[in-house]
Every structure is written in C-alpha cells, then in structure tokens.
Amino acid sequence: MEKAILIAASNSFTEFQWNEFKELVTTAGAEEVVRVVQDRSKPDPAYFIGYGKAQLLAELVRDTGAGLVIAIQELSPVQIRNLENLTSVRVIDRTALILDIFAQRALTKEGKIQVELAQLNYLLPRISGVSGYSRTGGGIGNRGPGETKLELDRRRIRDKIADLRRELAEIEKNRSIQRKQREKNEIPTIALIGYTNSGKSTLFNRLTEAAVPANNRLFDTLDPIARKITLDNKSYIILDTVGFVSDLPHQLVAAFKSTLEETVRSSLLLHVMDCSNPNLEEQFQAVQQVIKELKIENTPIINVLNKVDRLESEHLLSRLVKEWSAVAISAQSGFGIEVLIDLMMEELTPKVKTCQLLIPYRDAGLLDLLHQKSRILFKEYAADGIRITAEIEPQIYSKCEPFIQV
Ligand SMILES: Nc1nc2c(ncn2[C@@H]2O[C@H](COP(=O)(O)OP(=O)(O)OP(=O)(O)O)[C@@H](O)[C@H]2O)c(=O)[nH]1
Ligand SMILES: [Mg+2]
Numbered sequence: 001m002e003k004a005i006l007i008a009a010s011n012s013f014t015e016f017q018w019n020e021f022k023e024l025v026t027t028a029g030a031e032e033v034v035r036v037v038q039d040r041s042k043p044d045p046a047y048f049i050g051y052g053k054a055q056l057l058a059e060l061v062r063d064t065g066a067g068l069v070i071a072i073q074e075l076s077p078v079q080i081r082n083l084e085n086l087t088s089v090r091v092i093d094r095t096a097l098i099l100d101i102f103a104q105r106a107l108t109k110e111g112k113i114q115v116e117l118a119q120l121n122y123l124l125p126r127i128s129g130v131s132g133y134s135r136t137g138g139g140i141g142n143r144g145p146g147e148t149k150l151e152l153d154r155r156r157i158r159d160k161i162a163d164l165r166r167e168l169a170e171i172e173k174n175r176s177i178q179r180k181q182r183e184k185n186e187i188p189t190i191a192l193i194g195y196t197n198s199g200k201s202t203l204f205n206r207l208t209e210a211a212v213p214a215n216n217r218l219f220d221t222l223d224p225i226a227r228k229i230t231l232d233n234k235s236y237i238i239l240d241t242v243g244f245v246s247d248l249p250h251q252l253v254a255a256f257k258s259t260l261e262e263t264v265r266s267s268l269l270l271h272v273m274d275c276s277n278p279n280l281e282e283q284f285q286a287v288q289q290v291i292k293e294l295k296i297e298n299t300p301i302i303n304v305l306n307k308v309d310r311l312e313s314e315h316l317l318s319r320l321v322k323e324w325s326a327v328a329i330s331a332q333s334g335f336g337i338e339v340l341i342d343l344m345m346e347e348l349t350p351k352v353k354t355c356q357l358l359i360p361y362r363d364a365g366l367l368d369l370l371h372q373k374s375r376i377l378f379k380e381y382a383a384d385g386i387r388i389t390a391e392i393e394p395q396i397y398s399k400c401e402p403f404i405q406v
Contacts, residue, residue: 003066004030005057009049011039013072016282020246021072021094028101033064047086048079058087070097077126095122095249102252110171117164118252120157179262187228188348189237191263193291194272195283196243199306203272203331204240207341226262232345239266246286260294268347269301270340275320275328276310284324300347304340306331350394357403360385366403369396 004025013021022032036057038049047054048071057069068090069083075093083091092100099122102115192200208227225240239262263269271287273280291297303326311317321328327343329336354377359366367386370376373396378389392400 002030002068003033003064004068004070005060005064005066006032006035006070006072007049007057008035008037008072009040009043010073011037014282016279017072017246019279024094024097024101024245025070028097028104030068030070033066034060036060043073043079045076046078047082048073048075054083054086057083061087061089068092070094080126098245098249098252110168110175113164113168113171117161117168118249120161120164122249124154124157124161179265183265185235187235187237188267189226189239189262189265190268190270190344190348191239191241191266192270192272193241193263193287194244194270194304195274195277195287196245198243198272198274198277198283199331200243200272201240203270203304203306203329204238206331206334206337207238231341236348239263244287244290246282246289264294264296266296266299268344269296269299270304270344271301272304272306272331273324273326274307275305275317276307302327302340302343302347304329308335309333352391352393353397354389354391355400356405357388357390357400358382358385358405359388359403363403366399369399 006021006025025032036049036053038053040050044050049057060066061069066089069087069092071091071093073093074095075083075091080091080093099115099119103119106112106115192204194200204225204227208229226237229236229238241260241263269291273284277283291301303324305320305324305326305328307330308317308328309330309332311320317328320326327336327340329340331337352374357370364386367388370388370390370392373393375391376388377391378387380387
C-alpha cells in the first residue's frame with residue numbers, strides 16, 4: 001500500500017464524500033496517512049491549499065514518508081506542477097484517481113480503449129503550455145497510456161484519440177448489430193444498475209449462474225456484460241453494468257456511454273442497493289442522479305435491497321423494505337432470489353388493459369380480432385358504431401388504439 005496524503009481546499013465536503021473518496025483511494029491501492037484541509041472560499045490558483053499550507057504539506061510528506069498527494073477536488077496543471085515541485089512527490093486529483101482505477105480494471109478491448117480515450121482527453125488540456133511537464137515511473141495516477149505517451153505533443157495525442165475513436169466506433173457498430181438482432185428477436189433486456197460494490201455482479205451470477213468474478217473492490221465491472229437467460233420459458237438478456245459513484249468525472253461518463261446506452265434500451269432495471277452500507281441514502285441519490293442523466297426515469301425499476309444477510313435485526317429489515325419499497329435479497333446466499341424473479345416476471349409480462357372503444361360499422365372487422373384476442377365485457381350496437389368495453393391483449397393494442405374513447 002502506497003502512503004497518501006489527502007488534501008482539500010474547502011471544508012464543505014460531507015462525511016459521505018470523504019468516505020467515498022477514501023474508498024476510491026483504497027481501491028487504487030493507497031492508504032490515507034494524513035488529511036490536510038484548508039478552508040478557502042476558492043482554491044488558491046497557484047498552490048490550491050495556499051502557499052503556507054502547501055509548505056506544511058511538504059513537511060508532512062517528509063515526516064510520513066508519503067509517496068503521493070491526492071486532492072478531492074480538481075487540480076489545474078499549474079497547481080499540480082507547483083505542489084509537485086514543493087513536495088517532490090506525485091500530486092493527482094480525484095478524476096485522475098478514478099481514471100487510474102478504471103485503467104487497472106478494464107478487461108475487454110473495448111473497456112481498455114474507452115479508458116485510454118478518457119485518460120488522453122483528461123491529459124490533453126493539462127500538457128499544453130506546461131513546458132517540460134512529464135512524469136516518469138509507474139504508480140497511481142501514472143498507469144494507462146504510459147509515460148512515453150505523456151511526452152507526445154498535443155497533435156500526436158489528438159491523432160491517437162482519433163484512432164481510438166475509430167476503433168471504438170467499429171466495436172460499437174458490431175455491438176449495435178448484435179443489439180438490433182436482439183431487438184428483432186424481441187428479446188427484452190434487464191439491466192442491473194446501482195452504486196459501485198452493491199453486489200450487481202454477484203446477483204448477475206446468481207441469475208445467470210455464470211462465472212463473472214465478484215470482488216470487493218470499487219468499479220470491479222467496467223465492461224458491459226450481457227448474457228442470455230431463460231425465465232418461465234422466455235428468453236431475456238441480462239446486463240451487468242459498471243458501478244455508479246457520485247460525481248463521476250465527465251470524461252468517464254462520455255467514455256462509458258456505450259455501456260450505458262444498453263441500459264437506456266432496457267425493459268426493466270434492477271437497482272441493486274447494499275443495505276448494510278451506512279450511506280445507503282446518499283448512494284441511492286447518486287444512482288438516482290445518473291438515472292436522470294440517462295433519461296431512464298420512465299423505465300420500470302425494481303429496488304433490490306441486497307446483502308440482507310448482514311443486517312442484524314428483522315425489524316430493521318422490514319423497516320428498510322418498507323422505506324425503499326424494495327425486495328430483500330442476499331445475492332450471496334440466494335435468499336429472496338425466487339421472490340425477486342417472480343417480481344421481475346410480473347414487471348416484464350405485458351399487461352392487459354381494460355378499454356372502452358367505439359368502432360364505426362365500416363371497421364367492424366376489428367370485432368373478430370377483439371373476440372379472439374380480448375375479453376369483451378360489454379357490447380352495444382349504437383347509432384354511431386359498436387360500443388365495446390374489453391380487456392385488450394398487448395399485441396393487438398396498437399390496432400385498437402384509434403378507437404379508444406377517453
Ligand atoms: N454479505 C454479502 N456480501 C455480498 C452480497 N452480495 C455481494 N456481496 C459482496 O459484495 C462485494 C461486491 O460485490 P460485487 O458483486 O462485485 O459488486 P458490484 O456491484 O458488481 O461492484 P462493481 O462492479 O465494482 O460496481 C463482494 O465482496 C461480494 O462478495 C450479499 O448478498 N451478502
Ligand atoms: Mg460488478
């Protein structure tokens with residue numbers, strides 16, 4: 001574990017934000033030794049936490065043997081350079097930290113390209129005009145494109161970005177062909193979404209019996225993983241996705257668009273929540289935020305309270321279930337999975353609608369269809385047409401729509 005000093009130029013970060021940040025630091029392979037917070041209305045443009053505090057920081061680096069300084073806020077190239085010169089250790093910000101974790105985790109070709117693209121996009125404005133700005137050696141904040149690439153000039157980075165985009169477009173084209181195929185076959189997609197480390201991949205494994213590794217690390221799943229499953233003799237595609245986190249760097253939101261694009265087209269979302277986490281509420285809000293950004297608020301969603309095996313009391317469990325109108329499960333032990341599957345089936349089964357129709361006599365042919373595919377509750381031959389109240393099957397709903405009376 002590399003020793004890291006965490007810094008902030010504001011007092012306004014909540015405990016949740018610090019905890020999340022600390023977890024990101026741990027996930028990247030470092031541990032917090034000291035925290036330096038300087039409450040300023042605005043970060044110092046030259047030294048972020050101000051020159052005085054920066055000198056203290058340099059002392060702390062020497063005393064603790066820390067090899068890294070990580071800011072919870074975004075740092076400018078100038079701030080990074082000045083702090084690095086003063087402390088003689090690497091200085092990175094939250095975005096670089098998350099990018100680094102992603103670089104360590106990406107498995108598929110697509111995931112690797114997406115991360116490299118995000119890193120180069122992050123780097124691009126940061127190398128311009130900063131002469132002699134280069135970093136050598138590995139370590140947190142330096143993984144990914146590699147040191148030689150850091151020394152490329154802007155134009156060559158731009159070329160590389162263009163190359164990667166082309167490559168990615170090719171991969172995405174293939175993926176969209178596969179998706180079209182699935183849509184043609186009308187296979188509905190179920191997407192597992194939720195805060196990072198909530199247990200999505202474990203549940204995914206449960207539901208597919210596939211061997212996707214589940215690990216107690218943030219962002220373990222970076223690449224979209226789709227599998228076909230059969231429930232009640234019907235096929236579905238189930239999709240495991242990258243974990244959400246609050247304030248995901250925008251470079252990454254863009255980079256992972258294709259992962260999320262699949263989510264956007266889903267018929268059903270399972271929002272997996274870790275009910276043993278004290279920050280459940282904040283995590284829920286963070287996910288809610290992403291749901292809004294993706295404009296998928298209208299997709300049916302089931303709240304899944306996972307890790308109930310960790311809860312101490314039945315009482316707490318029933319309170320949480322009520323509070324979140326959720327289904328309680330343990331993806332690990334299998335508890336509640338049957339109930340969840342029943343609920344999923346209910347949500348996925350298209351619903352019969354009761355409607356009142358007025359069918360003009362010239363369209364009386366529709367009556368045959370209604371007799372076959374719906375349950376007729378009321379029928380009257382009126383002057384202007386046939387008045388019908390019926391429970392209509394989803395597959396003929398569009399044909400009936402023009403005649404529905406509101
Ligand atoms: N006690 C308990 N632990 C669980 C349960 N489900 C998952 N876990 C553990 O929680 C950790 C995270 O699980 P994952 O399935 O990797 O979580 P994830 O949501 O896919 O995480 P990311 O892909 O990183 O976003 C692992 O250590 C799992 O073993 C559960 O029902 N009970
Ligand atoms: Mg996962």
